[in-house]
Structure formats: structure tokens, C-alpha cells
Amino acid sequence: MIRKRTNDNSFNRFQQSSLWQKCTNFRSLKQLHAFLIVNGLNSTTSVLRELIFVSAIVVSGTMDYAHQLFAQISQPDIFMWNTMIRGSAQTLKPATAVSLYTQMENRGVRPDKFTFSFVLKACTKLSWVKLGFGIHGKVLKSGFQSNTFVRNTLIYFHANCGDLATARALFDASAKREVVPWSALTAGYARRGKLDVARQLFDEMPMKDLVSWNVMITAYAKHGEMEKARKLFDEVPKKDVVTWNAMIAGYVLSRLNKEALEMFDAMRDLGQRPDDVTMLSILSASADLGDLEIGKKIHRSIFDMCCGDLSVLLSNALIDMYAKCGSIGNALEVFQGMRKKDTSSWNSIIGGLALHGHAEESINLFQEMLRLKMKPNEITFVAVLVACSHAGKVREGRMYFNLMKNVFKIEPNIKHYGCMVDILGRAGLLIEAFDFIDTMEIEPNAIIWRTLLGACRVHGDVELGRRANEQLLKMRKDESGDYVLLSNIYASQGEWDGVQKVRKLMDDGGVKKKDLFLFGYGHRNKHTDPAVVESVSVDHDF
Structure with missing residues (x-):
């Protein structure tokens, strides 16, 4: 365990150095830690506080290292506990923040206003409503609800986790003069699709910060109301990357991919630097458009922006984009060039x-x-x-x-089962495919039966085709393609009575024949009959 001791002369020399300012990555953090140990500073309380703060908050991706350091401190103070809870709440595993809060209570350390705020933010990310309400109760007992910082976090928690009535009551009680709770409550209503109430709150705000504008623009964009989103976007006094991202992502979500690309070009023209979120949206737009040239242009922009060091997320999106644009060679090149x-x-x-x-x-x-x-x-x-x-x-x-x-x-889910039916059907193992469907642990859907029906047509199995069609008709009776597949099976085997029966079945059921073409009309030989035989192609999409 690290025991506290002081070495004032060394500490003064350390404070006068510029090491803290230079600590921007994991390597420099470890060098800093080594410097502290060599100079006997690693047990000084104030230095330990800063070391925990830098590893948990300042340097990105070093939270595990912060936990290792924290575990060696025999008696961490409230600042260290709060820093660890805050840092953990911001990671992809916010449950660790709740665990630390529990450990802190068990060790008899009394939480303060910052503790409650940080653990409430973790509860919000986790959507742990019951625990959040429990924390709210402890806030009341501790007398911190009147604290602006804690109250605003409570509004944020309740608004995000669905208890808009409690959030509104806290807001109406004493928070109407501050922009933070206005934004939190607006976002809460918007997240639940209550855009009219959200817009009313937004319009009534005594002062709007950029967060407020972004909340409302994002709300409209997520619900596909791009005209309203664009109107607000054009009114924003000063935009940041979040503002642009909200619009670009909204256009992509609404399948307005050309508009998304135009917005991206405007963003670059105005000198706003895109981030990973921007580029992920733009790659999605390029993939949906299937335009390889645009995709390559975006790839070059990403390469320049990241100086060749692409994140895993961006590389994955590039692979997906190239594959959808038909350039599997480029997709392979990106994949093979990934370090991780x-x-x-x-x-x-x-x-x-x-x-x-x-x-x-x-x-x-x-x-x-x-x-x-x-x-x-x-x-x-x-x-x-x-x-x-x-x-x-x-x-x-x-x-x-x-x-x-x-x-x-x-x-296995329905897609895995569907793939297996397709594998067996294509190979002509139709009886095995039927047996496989009988052993499925989930109910087969219409796509699986249609896949098998298509395989029966390819392999000319009338009896099994009839069985598959019967199962299809139990699920849906208005798909003309299902009847046509069965009709084609009969026709391929010269069973023209069967073709006529299928025709009658369609007429009796009022099924409209669409996207069909005539086959074998007006010819009579061993392969055809004067009956009209329709053909249709089948695509499998699980």
C-alpha cells in the first residue's frame, strides 16, 4: 500500500516543472508516475490527487490505470473517490461508478454534492431508474437538493429516464433561471417524442446556449422532421461540430443522402473540422447511394483528417461502404491495412x-x-x-x-435457420430441409417457407412444393408470387390441372396477379398447355 509522507523540497521542484501540462497520453502518464516514485512524491496527498485526476479524467483511455493507482491508496479522500466515480461514469462501463460509490459508503466516507451528481449521471447512462430514485432519496436526506449542481443533475436524470413529472416539478420549483435545466428538460420531452412541449420549452427559454439549440435540432432530426431542423439550424448564432453532425445524421436517417453530402461540403467550406461521428454518417450516406467515386473521395478526406491513423470504427465503416459500392478489392485493402x-x-x-x-x-x-x-x-x-x-x-x-x-x-435466430434452409434447398436436399424446419426451436416465418418453395420449383418437386405452399397460405393469402411459384412447379412437370387449380385458387381468393409475365401461351406440346403459366423470380432476404 502507498503510505502518505511529504517531501516539500522535491514537491516544490515538481510543481515548478511542466510535466503535468505535457501529460497528454498513456506513455507520458507512466513517465510522470515514474518521476513521482523516483523523487519520493508518490505518497503526497496533493500529488496523489492530481495523479488520479490526470489518469481518470485528463488522459483519454487510461481509466484502467487509474483503478490500479487508486487500489494502492490506503485512505483515499473524498476528492479521489469523486474523481474515480466521475471518470468511471464517463466510460463505456458506467456500472463501475456505482460500484465505487457503494465501496465508498461501505468504508464510511460521506458523499458530497459532487458524489451524488456523478453517480446520478452513471445511473442515467445505465437507465437504472430504481437506483437513481434511491440516490434521489439520499440527496433529500443529506440536504443537497437545493444545491444547483445536484438539482440540475436530478432534472437531467429524471428527464432522461422517463419521469418527466418529477423533472418538471424540480424545474418549476427553482430552476427556471438557469439554462442547463431548461436544456435537460427540453431533451427529456424530445426524447419521448413530445416535440411540441419540447419546442414550447425551447421558445420560452430566457437564454439559449448552444447546447439548447443542438438539443432541439437533434430532436427534430431524429424524428425525421428535417425542414424544422433545417430552419433552426439556419438560425443558430454560432454552430459547432455537434450542430453539423445532428443535421448530417438526420439527413442520412431520412434517406436524404445527397442533402447529407451537401451539408458535409458546406461544413468543410466554412472551416468546421469534422470528427469521427461526422465521417461515420457520411460513409453511411455514400454506402446507401452506392457511389464509389464519392466513397473514395470521403476515404481521402478521412485519411487526411486522421493523418492515416484511422479508428477501428471508421475502418469498419469504410469496409462496409466499399462492399456496398461493389468494390470488394478496396474493402479488402482497408481490412488488411488495419492494425487493430x-x-x-x-x-x-x-x-x-x-x-x-x-x-x-x-x-x-x-x-x-x-x-x-x-x-x-x-x-x-x-x-x-x-x-x-x-x-x-x-x-x-x-x-x-x-x-x-x-x-x-x-x-440461432431466424436468419441462421433461413440460411440453413437455403443451403439444403439449393443442394436439392428438400426432405432434409423439411425435417430441419420441423426441428426449429422458433416458429418458421413466411420467408423460410418461400425459400423452400423456391427450391422445390428449381428441383421440380411437386409434392413438397404443395406442402410448402400450404404453410405459406396459412400465414398470408394475398402474395401472388407464392401462387406463381407453385404454378411453375406444376408447369415444369406438365401437370396442367395443377396450374388451373392454382389459377382458380387465386381467383377465388381475390389475389391480384402483378409483376408476372406470360409463359407458354397458345402452344400445346409435351412441355406446354394453352393454360397461362406465370413465372416469377424469387430473392431470399432473411
Whole structure:
């Protein structure tokens, strides 16, 4: 354990140095820690406070290191506890902040206004309503509800977690003169789709800061009301990257991808530097448009912005964009150039290869993923099963399906089952496909039965096609394509009575024939009959 002792001369020399200001990354943080140990400063309370603050708050991504330092301090004071709770609440694991708060209470350290605010923010991120209400009760007992900082955090918690009545009561009681609670309450109403109330609050604000403008613009954008969002956007006195991101993301969400790209160009023209959030939205727009040239242009912008050091998220988005734009070569190049890959990286490239007909390469990459001890998820297995289906690899498909269930303990969903039915159907193993459906642990949907019906048409199995069609008709009776597939099965085997029965079934059910073309009309030989036989193509989309 670190015990506190002082060394005033060394500490004075340390304070006069510029090491704290230079501590901007993990490496410099460790160098700073080493400096403290060598100079006997690592047990001084004020220095420990700053060391914990820098590792938990100032330097990004060093929260684990902060926990290691904190664990060595025998008697952390309230500032250290609060700093650790605050830093943990800002990470992807805010539950750690709640755990620290519990430890703090168990060790008899009395929380202050900052403690309550930080742990309430963790509860908000976790949507832990019951615990948040418990913290509210302790705030009341401790007499901190009148504190502006705590009260505003309570409004933020209740507004975000759905108790708008409590948030409004706290707001009406004493918070109407401050912009922070106005924004929190406005965001709470907007998040629950109550845009009229949110806009009324926004309009009534005595003073609007940039956060308030961004809250309202984001609300309109998320609900697809882009005209209203744009009107507010044009009125904002001074915009930041969040303002631009809200508009760009809103356009992408509304499938107005060209408008999103135009907004991005305007952002750059006005000198506003985009961030990762901006580029993720723009890549999504490029992918939806399927425009490879625009995608390449965005890629160059990202490369320049990040000086070649792309985040995993951006690299994954680039792979997805290139795959959707039909350039699987570029997607592979991005993937192979990544220094660090996560499961989504592998999913994107394995799925992209499978969908572009490179089944062998897709399966090889999946095997490489397993060799490198990367853990696949349910999306990975959908991708590799699609690859097996396209390559006609029945044995491998069965093997990977069983691997998913028995080794990785992933419960198959409707997409996995659909892929297996497609694998068996394409291979002509129709009876096995029917048996497989019978053993499914979830109810088969219409897409699975239609997949099997399509396989019966390809392989000319009238009896099994009739069985699949019966199951389809139990689910839906107004899809003309289902009838046409069965009709084609009859026609392919020269069973023209069956064709006529299907025609009558459609007429009796009032099913409209659409997107069909005539086949075999007016010819009579061993393959055709004067009856009209419709054809239709089937796409599988699980």
C-alpha cells in the first residue's frame, strides 16, 4: 500500500516543472508516475490527487490505470473517490461508478454534492431508474437538493429516464433561471417524442446556449422532421461540430443522402473540422447511394483528417461502404491495412465477400478469424452461412451451424435457420430441409417457407412444393408470387390441372396477379398447355 509522507523540497521542484501540462497520453502518464516514485512524491496527498485526476479524467483511455493507482491508496479522500466515480461514469462501463460509490459508503466516507451528481449521471447512462430514485432519496436526506449542481443533475436524470413529472416539478420549483435545466428538460420531452412541449420549452427559454439549440435540432432530426431542423439550424448564432453532425445524421436517417453530402461540403467550406461521428454518417450516406467515386473521395478526406491513423470504427465503416459500392478489392485493402481489428471488422469483410460471390475467400477468412482466437458473434455466423449457401458447401454449413450452437453457445435466430434452409434447398436436399424446419426451436416465418418453395420449383418437386405452399397460405393469402411459384412447379412437370387449380385458387381468393409475365401461351406440346403459366423470380432476404 502507498503510505502518505511529504517531501516539500522535491514537491516544490515538481510543481515548478511542466510535466503535468505535457501529460497528454498513456506513455507520458507512466513517465510522470515514474518521476513521482523516483523523487519520493508518490505518497503526497496533493500529488496523489492530481495523479488520479490526470489518469481518470485528463488522459483519454487510461481509466484502467487509474483503478490500479487508486487500489494502492490506503485512505483515499473524498476528492479521489469523486474523481474515480466521475471518470468511471464517463466510460463505456458506467456500472463501475456505482460500484465505487457503494465501496465508498461501505468504508464510511460521506458523499458530497459532487458524489451524488456523478453517480446520478452513471445511473442515467445505465437507465437504472430504481437506483437513481434511491440516490434521489439520499440527496433529500443529506440536504443537497437545493444545491444547483445536484438539482440540475436530478432534472437531467429524471428527464432522461422517463419521469418527466418529477423533472418538471424540480424545474418549476427553482430552476427556471438557469439554462442547463431548461436544456435537460427540453431533451427529456424530445426524447419521448413530445416535440411540441419540447419546442414550447425551447421558445420560452430566457437564454439559449448552444447546447439548447443542438438539443432541439437533434430532436427534430431524429424524428425525421428535417425542414424544422433545417430552419433552426439556419438560425443558430454560432454552430459547432455537434450542430453539423445532428443535421448530417438526420439527413442520412431520412434517406436524404445527397442533402447529407451537401451539408458535409458546406461544413468543410466554412472551416468546421469534422470528427469521427461526422465521417461515420457520411460513409453511411455514400454506402446507401452506392457511389464509389464519392466513397473514395470521403476515404481521402478521412485519411487526411486522421493523418492515416484511422479508428477501428471508421475502418469498419469504410469496409462496409466499399462492399456496398461493389468494390470488394478496396474493402479488402482497408481490412488488411488495419492494425487493430474487432469482431465487426471481420463481420464486415466476411459478409461483403459472401454477398459478392467470393464464398471461398469468405470462408477462409472466417477460419483465419477462428485461428487468431477472435470470438465470432451471431452476425459472423450469418455471413459465413451465406457464403456456404452460395458455394454449395452443405457439409461446412452444417459444421458451422453446430459450431455456433455447441461451441460458442449462440442461440440461432431466424436468419441462421433461413440460411440453413437455403443451403439444403439449393443442394436439392428438400426432405432434409423439411425435417430441419420441423426441428426449429422458433416458429418458421413466411420467408423460410418461400425459400423452400423456391427450391422445390428449381428441383421440380411437386409434392413438397404443395406442402410448402400450404404453410405459406396459412400465414398470408394475398402474395401472388407464392401462387406463381407453385404454378411453375406444376408447369415444369406438365401437370396442367395443377396450374388451373392454382389459377382458380387465386381467383377465388381475390389475389391480384402483378409483376408476372406470360409463359407458354397458345402452344400445346409435351412441355406446354394453352393454360397461362406465370413465372416469377424469387430473392431470399432473411
